[in-house]
Amino acid sequence: MATSHAHDSAHGAAVEHHDHKPYGLTRWLFTTNHKDIGTLYLTFACIMFFVGGAMALAIRAELWKPGLQIFDPTTFNALTTNHALIMIFGAVMPAWVGFANWMIPMQIGSPDMALPRMNNYSFWILPFAFVLLLSTWLVPGGAPAGGWTLYPPLSLQGGDGLPMTIFAIHLMGASSIMGAINVIVTIMNMRAPGITLLKMPLFVWTWLITAYLLIAVMPVLAGAVTMLLTDHFFGTSFFSAAGGGDPVMFQHIFWFFGHPEVYILILPAFGIISEIIPTFSRKPLFGYESMVYATASIAFLSFIVWAHHMFTVGMPLAGQLFFMLSTMLIAVPTGVKVFNWRTTMYKGSLSFETPMLFALAFLFLFTIGGFSGLMLAIVPADFQYQDTYFVVAHFHYVLVPGSIFAIMAGVYYWIPKWTGHMYNEKLGKWHFWLSAIFVNVLFFPQHFLGLAGMPRRIPDYSTQFTDWNMVSSFGGFCFGFSQILFVIVIWQCVRGGQKAPARAWESAHGLEWELASPAPYHTWETAPDMSTIARGAQH
Amino acid sequence: MLNKRFLSRDLFRRGAIAAAVLLGLTGPAFAGWDGLNMTKGVTELSAKIYDLHMLVLWVCVGIAVIVFGAMIFAMVRFRKSKGAVADTSFVHSTKFEIAWTLAPVLILIIMAVPATKTIVIIEDTRNSELTIKATAYQWKWQYDYIDSGVNFFSTLAESSNFARQKGSGIDPNTVENYLLEVDHHLVIPVDTKVRLLLTANDVIHAWWVPAFGLKKDAIPGFVNEMWIKAKETGTFRGQCAELCGRDHGFMPIVVDVVSKDDFARWVETHKPAIEAVPDAPASATNS
Numbered sequence: 111m112a113t114s115h116a117h118d119s120a121h122g123a124a125v126e127h128h129d130h131k132p133y134g135l136t137r138w139l140f141t142t143n144h145k146d147i148g149t150l151y152l153t154f155a156c157i158m159f160f161v162g163g164a165m166a167l168a169i170r171a172e173l174w175k176p177g178l179q180i181f182d183p184t185t186f187n188a189l190t191t192n193h194a195l196i197m198i199f200g201a202v203m204p205a206w207v208g209f210a211n212w213m214i215p216m217q218i219g220s221p222d223m224a225l226p227r228m229n230n231y232s233f234w235i236l237p238f239a240f241v242l243l244l245s246t247w248l249v250p251g252g253a254p255a256g257g258w259t260l261y262p263p264l265s266l267q268g269g270d271g272l273p274m275t276i277f278a279i280h281l282m283g284a285s286s287i288m289g290a291i292n293v294i295v296t297i298m299n300m301r302a303p304g305i306t307l308l309k310m311p312l313f314v315w316t317w318l319i320t321a322y323l324l325i326a327v328m329p330v331l332a333g334a335v336t337m338l339l340t341d342h343f344f345g346t347s348f349f350s351a352a353g354g355g356d357p358v359m360f361q362h363i364f365w366f367f368g369h370p371e372v373y374i375l376i377l378p379a380f381g382i383i384s385e386i387i388p389t390f391s392r393k394p395l396f397g398y399e400s401m402v403y404a405t406a407s408i409a410f411l412s413f414i415v416w417a418h419h420m421f422t423v424g425m426p427l428a429g430q431l432f433f434m435l436s437t438m439l440i441a442v443p444t445g446v447k448v449f450n451w452r453t454t455m456y457k458g459s460l461s462f463e464t465p466m467l468f469a470l471a472f473l474f475l476f477t478i479g480g481f482s483g484l485m486l487a488i489v490p491a492d493f494q495y496q497d498t499y500f501v502v503a504h505f506h507y508v509l510v511p512g513s514i515f516a517i518m519a520g521v522y523y524w525i526p527k528w529t530g531h532m533y534n535e536k537l538g539k540w541h542f543w544l545s546a547i548f549v550n551v552l553f554f555p556q557h558f559l560g561l562a563g564m565p566r567r568i569p570d571y572s573t574q575f576t577d578w579n580m581v582s583s584f585g586g587f588c589f590g591f592s593q594i595l596f597v598i599v600i601w602q603c604v605r606g607g608q609k610a611p612a613r614a615w616e617s618a619h620g621l622e623w624e625l626a627s628p629a630p631y632h633t634w635e636t637a638p639d640m641s642t643i644a645r646g647a648q649h
Numbered sequence: 650m651l652n653k654r655f656l657s658r659d660l661f662r663r664g665a666i667a668a669a670v671l672l673g674l675t676g677p678a679f680a681g682w683d684g685l686n687m688t689k690g691v692t693e694l695s696a697k698i699y700d701l702h703m704l705v706l707w708v709c710v711g712i713a714v715i716v717f718g719a720m721i722f723a724m725v726r727f728r729k730s731k732g733a734v735a736d737t738s739f740v741h742s743t744k745f746e747i748a749w750t751l752a753p754v755l756i757l758i759i760m761a762v763p764a765t766k767t768i769v770i771i772e773d774t775r776n777s778e779l780t781i782k783a784t785a786y787q788w789k790w791q792y793d794y795i796d797s798g799v800n801f802f803s804t805l806a807e808s809s810n811f812a813r814q815k816g817s818g819i820d821p822n823t824v825e826n827y828l829l830e831v832d833h834h835l836v837i838p839v840d841t842k843v844r845l846l847l848t849a850n851d852v853i854h855a856w857w858v859p860a861f862g863l864k865k866d867a868i869p870g871f872v873n874e875m876w877i878k879a880k881e882t883g884t885f886r887g888q889c890a891e892l893c894g895r896d897h898g899f900m901p902i903v904v905d906v907v908s909k910d911d912f913a914r915w916v917e918t919h920k921p922a923i924e925a926v927p928d929a930p931a932s933a934t935n936s
Contacts, residue, residue: 176821176828178813183895257892264852264894290910317882351870352882358868393725400746422855422891423866424873427772431765438757442750448716449749455723457736470724474717481709488760490767491702493863494687497855497890558685563859564889568898570813573821574684591854617735646813 131631142226143631144211149528150233151208152521156380156597158240159514160198163590165193170552170586173579178570187255192243194258195275198375198461200240202509205517206378206495207232207289210317212528215295216622217311217631219302220640224295232288239281244404245288246271257567259368260335262349262360266342269301274341277334283328290324302621302637308402309643311620312395315402316381319409323370324379326413334360358423373412374453376508377405378445379516380478383469385620386523387451390466391458392617397450404443404450421492430489437487444480448473463615464538468519471511471546479507482557497567500560506553511546518545518596526610530628533603537595544592551585570632621646688859690908691881695862697767705760712756771863772878777844779837785847785854785889786866788896792835795846799919805899808828813899828898829886834905838912839882847873852894858887858902866891879906 131137131146141147169189174181181189212227215222223229246253251269254260265272297318301310308316337348337360347353349360380401388395395401412563417425417433425433433554460466482504486492495501518541526532559564564575571579610627624646625633638646672762687698727733782793789804805813809828812819821827837843845854849867856875857864879885887902907915 125789141758177819178815182815187895187897250858256894261853261892263893267852267894279895318679351868357651357870367749392729394740396740397742397746398740413764422864423868424871427768430772432767434764434768438761440758442753445753446750449745452716452720452723453739453742453745455720455727457730457739458723459725460724461729470720473720477713477716481713484709484760485702485705488701488705488764490698490764490771490862491705493771493865494698494702494859496864497857497892537735561687562684563887565857565888565898567892568888570821570828572826578684583915646795 119371128552135384140230142222142230142531144215144223144226144229145528145629145631147212147223147229147233148208148213151211154233154236155201155205155208155517156600158196158204161244162196162201163593164195164522165189165196167586167590169193170583172569173571174583175580176571176573176576183569184252184255187257187567188247188253190567191254191256191258192247195243195254195279196240197509198258198371199279200236202375202513202517203282203286204236206317206374207286209313209378209517209520209524210289210293211621213524214296214314214317215300216527216625216633217620217636218300218305219621219643220296220421221632221635223292225292228288229292232285232292235281235285237286239278239285242274242281246274246365249274259364260532261340261364262338262341262357265338266349273339275593276339278547279335279438280303280332283332285322287328290321290328294325297321302634302643304640304643308399311381312384312398312401312405313378313381316377316384316405319405320374320377323374323409325413327367327370328376330363331371332540334367336602339364353393361420361423362417365414365419368419369416370409372508373408375410375513376476379472379513380405382516382520382523383451383472386465386469386519387454387473389523389615389618390439390463390469391455391460393454394619396449396453396456397446399643400446401450403635404446407443408440411436411443415440418487419491421489422496430602434487434489438484441484448477448480463522464533464535464542465519467539467542467546468515468522471542472515472519475507475511475515475546475549479504479512483506495560498560499556499564499566502566503556503560506556510553511549515545515549521596521600523615524622525600525626526614527622527629528629529604529607530626531603531607532609532610532614533599533607537599537602541592541595541599544595545589548585548589550590552582552589553585555579555581555585567621619646655694660741677691679804689750690860690862691879691883691885692861692877694767694771694878694879697770698862701760701764701767701841708756708760746787771875774844774874777876778843779841780844780846781837782846782848783856783867785849785851785856785900787851787894788889788900790831790835790900790902794916797920799916801833801919803831803833803903805896805901806832809861810899826886829839829888829903831903834884834903836905836907836912836915837877837879838909839879839906841909841912842876842878844874844876847875852863853891854889854893855891856887856902857890858885858904860887861886861904864890882906882908904910 138146138150172186209225248438249270251271254267254268254271254275297314340346341348341350347355349355349357351357384395384401415433415437417429418437421430486495486504522533522538559575559578564571612626613623614627622639624642687699687702689696780795782795784791789802791802793800808824809830811817812821812824812827847865847867848871849869851869854867855864858869861877863875865873883906885904889900890898
């Protein structure tokens with residue numbers, strides 16, 4: 111297998127010299143190393159995935175059959191609210207920042223992130239934010255229970271948990287903005303000579319665009335929740351009609367953040383899938399430039415579609431038409447991406463290792479989520495779908511077999527580079543098949559429930575919804591417990607296993623595969639030379 | 650390597666079998682199409698919405714068959730284990746890329762035209778023959794017939810309310826219309842354009858009866874409107890559709906659509922009794 115001879119001969123001694131890293135707790139507390147911080151982010155995301163997942167199972171347990179068996183309705187609402195906040199801000203977003211930390215410097219030939227100290231801060235803010243959020247369960251008034259969207263006036267009815275939640279969101283936002291600044295500065299300034307923007311791997315491209323989205327909208331969210339805070343404690347009336355305000359204005363501001371947020375959660379997934387499908391098709395990505403332009407178009411459109419989350423608030427006819435048409439337009443660049451991925455496989459030489467299996471499942475199931483998204487864009491039909499389980503099914507299809515499967519695909523793909531070991535392919539495949547089957551048993555029936563008339567966010571339901579809720583809960587438990595396999599595979603791979611070559615996948619391209627496996631503690635201290643870049647070029 | 654390939658194929662097969670078994674097990678256990686799809690409803694609008702829903706659904710199914718079919722073809726035809734060799738020069742085609750940008754645009758237009766027409770009809774609340782104001786509270790509805798002065802609250806029926814308490818020991822399956830029954834039904838005449846004004850007293854709620862096709866938020870301090878023209882008599886049930894706190898799941902909506910004569914009689918019998926207690930507070934009306 112091709113190892114990085116040029117690199118080894120040039121820097122072998124230097125790598126050994128610099129590989130002394132601090133040990134113990136201080137290594138992790140004070141680290142400014144992008145790989146350590148990447149590991150911290152990914153570990154944190156994994157823990158939060160299981161915390162949020164436990165809440166999801168609690169929800170599915172209550173919904174197993176009609177009647178209230180386990181929770182009172184307020185606790186149930188708190189579970190749905192916290193499940194969403196934790197999965198979005200605690201699991202998916204930190205996982206993406208973890209990937210960005212590990213992979214972007216290695217993929218663009220940079221020795222580290224541009225702002226390493228801030229990198230450390232942006233991670234270490236997160237545990238505090240989530241301790242604060244989770245401790246709302248212990249205070250008078252309990253955890254936030256007005257939905258993760260925090261719509262006033264309902265969210266303002268919360269007890270002491272409200273200001274804690276708002277402050278936690280501020281911390282998460284600050285962390286995200288710092289991470290995004292770091293990504294942008296790194297990509298703009300730290301690329302090795304010869305790596306022009308249109309030579310960057312697609313994962314780097316999608317993250318660059320994601321980082322701009324984050325900087326644009328996280329302050330908007332911070333502003334919205336701060337107005338909630340002043341409405342509650344300082345007598346303002348931003349969102350209270352009695353004081354001349356407007357509760358719907360919160361929804362406009364929130365979704366101006368919320369819709370780009372949706373793409374923050376999925377664009378890095380597009381990047382990872384665009385790395386994996388070419389590798390296991392043994393063929394460069396089809397239509398690289400149109401992929402970049404499609405990503406940028408999606409990012410632009412994400413700013414002008416927000417009100418499709420709130421068609422039922424009573425908008426003028428022109429407003430409804432504008433948001434319907436702009437939303438439908440998103441199907442065009444998204445379609446371009448799906449067609450490009452598909453055509454990458456065409457005339458390829460495909461093999462089906464675990465990363466590829468997850469990428470293919472992403473392709474099928476994310477597309478299903480896209481279809482239901484298109485249906486939801488049709489305003490009159492949305493009047494029936496809005497706030498039902500059809501919506502729940504839609505966004506879980508794009509987030510679970512979408513974002514989460516892409517995260518898993520990325521972990522299986524790059525873990526040989528991270529640990530220097532191949533993971534257990536047999537267990538990986540078991541993990542894939544259990545996840546792929548049960549994620550559908552879990553979420554597909556929710557389409558039926560929504561169409562048949564079951565509203566979302568209810569702890570108890572009318573008896574005609576029992577059958578599909580049972581199927582969904584069964585799928586949920588099987589899917590949830592299957593994820594333990596994921597941890598086992600990762601743990602085994604960290605501890606040992608078959609030695610991974612530098613180029614862990616025979617047809618993998620990209621500068622990260624020019625480095626030894628495991629990647630040395632410090633990499634690309636000298637920028638890669640032209641021949642290395644050419645060998646690593648993706649297209 | 651050889652071993653790995655066998656394993657992969659074996660797992661593929663096992664996965665497919667498991668999926669088939671699961672589908673086979675769950676499929677027949679359930680009732681027909683009604684439990685799976687949107688209702689056609691009983692109004693002109695709900696029928697139009699159903700048609701739009703089916704149009705978009707079938708367009709999506711059609712695209713899915715083509716796209717997924719092509720993906721499955723590639724996965725079967727270009728397998729390395731079957732000796733496929735990659736054609737690494739096939740990485741770009743302006744022709745293809747223009748085609749798969751333009752084709753979706755055309756399909757979108759096909760869907761956007763009828764959708765736009767329907768929105769225009771939905772938003773036309775003129776020429777209504779009866780106006781009812783619905784005010785949402787945590788967690789009940791108040792209906793106010795603007796023209797006749799009939800005014801009452803509508804809350805979850807006692808039978809459901811007992812059964813839904815945690816540890817009630819009552820099996821919800823034994824309760825008729827569990828969680829979808831109220832003490833006082835909203836009554837509207839058939840074949841009449843009824844305008845519904847929606848507002849709320851505390852937090853945001855949403856009024857939704859699937860058989861009428863529409864859903865609209867009830868927002869404190871604001872008045873929303875929607876219209877219903879039911880073509881059939883009968884009893885139709887719905888629920889609050891915007892999270893409104895603890896008992897969001899327990900403030901159903903039940904509407905009786907009756908003949909015009911029956912409606913006139915109903916108004917007569919309900920007018921005086923209710924007028925005796927104008928501006929009745931919630932507790933008084935409910936007791």
